[in-house]
Amino acid sequence: QSVLTQPPSVSGAPGQRVTISCTGSSSNIGAGSDVHWYLQLPGTAPKLLIFGDSHRPSGVPDRISGSKSGTSASLAITGLQAEDEAAYYCQSYDTSLGGYVFGTGTEVTVL
């Protein structure tokens, strides 16, 4: 049950900037719950990309950034590279459900 909505796919040419939106509600993102982002390459486990709305774990390049406003969050990838082709998921905590929720997932394609 995905209560966080993401676009199914986004695409861009190498070097371009793409953004992925994550739309929630007043019981999750809008309630102030942190938003985290994960990257999943085909056939592999997800990997943490952004935590606490906008913070990068060590090893994640600074061309990856996150932001949050109101009931939505966004992930931006600048200087798009072939290696960025993957599925991306946002995640937060929902106070009404009393559990953790993931976004619907977005496939990034490098043209």
Add this chain to the structure above:
Amino acid sequence: EVQLVESGGGLVQPGGSLRLSCAASGFTFSNYWMHWVRQAPGKGLVWVSRIHGDGRVTDSADSVKGRYTISRDNAKNTLYLQMKNLRAEDTAVYYCVREGWFVGSAFDIWGQGTRVTVSS
């Protein structure tokens, strides 16, 4: 090296039971909340259950409440997921996940996953 290794997946008939295990290494297991997250074939990630480091507090998604039980053995550095009354819709890859300390409670370490198939 910090690592989570799941095992116990397989093919089970509807109504059957299965126990998944997750062996943790490279960190002080008892200090962390641990979770199970699943992913049905071709679908997105779904949170399943969590357990506090001391094992006394647990939480589960409504879809598995009453059927799944999460537990841990800190002496063995192992997380478990007991699943019963399995349904076709429980078919998924199940990931063992650590909730990090310095990452705003994000899921910072993931296992490679174990596949569960519920089918007759």
